Amino acid sequence: MSGMRRMRAAAVAAMLLALCACGDGGGQAPPTRPVLVERPQPAPGTSRSFPGEIRARAESPLAFRIGGQLVRREVDAGDRVTRGQLLAVIDQGDVEAQSRAAAARLAAAEAQLRRAAADRARYAALAGDQLVSRSALDAQEAAWRAADGEARAARAQAEVARNQAGYAELRAPVDGVIASRQAEAGQVVAAGQAVFTLAADDGREVAIALPESVVADFSVGQPVEVELWTAPGERLRGRFREISPAADPVARTYAARVAIEDADAARVALGQSAEVHAAGTGAALSVPLSAVQGGAGGEATVWVFDDGRVRAVAVEVGDFGAERVPVTSGVAADDWVVVAGGHLLRDGQAARAVDRRNRPVDAAPR
Template sequence: MMTRAFSNGLVLFGLIALAACSEAENEAAETPQAPRPVVSIVAEPMALETLGYSGMIAPRYETALAFRTLGRIVAREVDVGDQVEKGETLAAIDAETLAANVRSAKARLANARIQARTARESEQRTQSLFTENTVSQSDLDVARQSRSVAEAELKSAEAQLDKAENALTFAVLTAPFDGVVTARSADVGDVVSAGESVMTLARTDEREAVVDVPASETSKLAPEQSFRVVLQIDPSIRIDGKLREIAPQADPLTRTNRVRIALDDAPQAFRIGALITAVPIFEGAAMPIRIPETALFKMDGETKVWVVDEAAALVKGRSVTTEAAPDGMVTVVSGLSPGERVVTAGVGSLKDGQAISLQEGIGESGAAEARQDETSGSAS
């Protein structure tokens, strides 16, 4: 009897415990799940200065200046960055040898003049004597020949002096046009040969934007392609330009082609060497939307994002078409409209129609919390 009572007590206890567990499970099922915090952004068209190709402002015309004769540099009047005017002295070499050549040429010219004058006077005397039948025809011919030789020597001496004086001007390097010195390769005391570059001078009146474009994208550029050139340090300063030249050969290391964009009447802020961003302008094309790559997830073989319904505080999956972009971003080709909010972290633990709470202005700690929350959600 005691054994049967004890068994009945155990069964009763088990039934009570089972009822309590079922009641707890029902209460847990009926308890609404707390909204999941998510990191999100509003999909907006990219700012102009964040698109395009980075590059710099360069002069369209740049000349390497050199002395036209051998010599040792004794003076340098300008340095890199100096503005110069046409005809201004830039540098000079030791001109003692060239000056000596000029003095020697002047002496030879003086002697040639004396010889030419003497030959002319001798011809005149011989002509007078020939008229009086005092000298023969051959004597007159010799006198005329001597005068012709002397005059030829005089012309040669004059030419030699012009040449020596012209060579003396080679000792001074002057600016062939208005511009700015962009490089210097020799200094005072250096001995330079004829034609060896001493400095580089660039014209400042005609400038252009130089960018490197991936070889795969150059085919998209039309012959008269328009570009919007934005100054990186001040994006409010911008100017339109036209494609002037595409390098016919890609760089073997970067696989990019050098593209030059002509700029007309560029503002002074576009100084040589200034960093710019050049954006190709295509007629009828809207500014693209870019979102972080972390906003994408795969479902049913499609690439999707979680679009936030802010009024209902829940998320809905939507298929999108994207293209790769630099810096961990993707360009949305279709599927999103400007102003829509998408989730950028914790996308792996969300479900369609799930309630969420927005984390505005979340930083690294918030992103870490969202990732931790995603991990715990996946584990559950």
């Protein structure tokens, strides 16, 4: 009997140790989980596609600020340039002559000013000894003031002439690519006449045209997807940046610009063909079947990655398809939805998110 009691006491002690171990483990923070995420996509039948062309966000015509004969052209269409790089030069003979003439006028005006200042000083001394009248001193004071004004004007004209000489060189204002050339060496160009068109390196966009029957379904800031015709099946994130308020009088379409987010200039080349996939306002989104989880009450939920953590979001879903399920409410088009590993997550748990191309995703807090 004593042996049985010892065995029962040992079993009870083992159970107590197990319970204590479980209690200690429950106080630990859940581990950081790796998860696969993607953006919700428009549900089948709710997306529209629009063909377009890759353009630079800023396309600036470059021109000389003075007129003259173009004597040298340093770049051509398609060349990449950096800020401050010399692009073209016009004949500097006239502007250099004007600069020399302005410098000569300045020298003469300053000499006249020095003479007027000396005369004023002499007359002031004579007036102090009462050897000249007050009116004679006032005349010398006026002459000095006039000479001083002439010198100031000549100094300003000389500065303008020096600037004009600098305007004979056309330089790139920013980094970018020469999109087109409108003048050749030997041609006489007027001030303000475009010589080059510069596509700046501050972003890439898709220029599209929206039919008037659907333009009301889209708004500035709305997320879309851009598919390059050279990379079918691979979609880049974008947003409507601009939608024209007036229709083209001939085509009856509305010009729109779609900004490509995180566009690689090496892959997204100027002039390249692209297709914009956009869902109208209020259209349903869809997520993969693996993203939808069942809640405690039977409702559908998905995990959304935001600010380094995941949170469970209740959603309303439609009829399940073979691979995807439409979501009518609960998520937005710019949410990062967990599509793999959701069954291992807890609400508020830290997570490391990657997209389909195994690139880290850093979702900023809303």
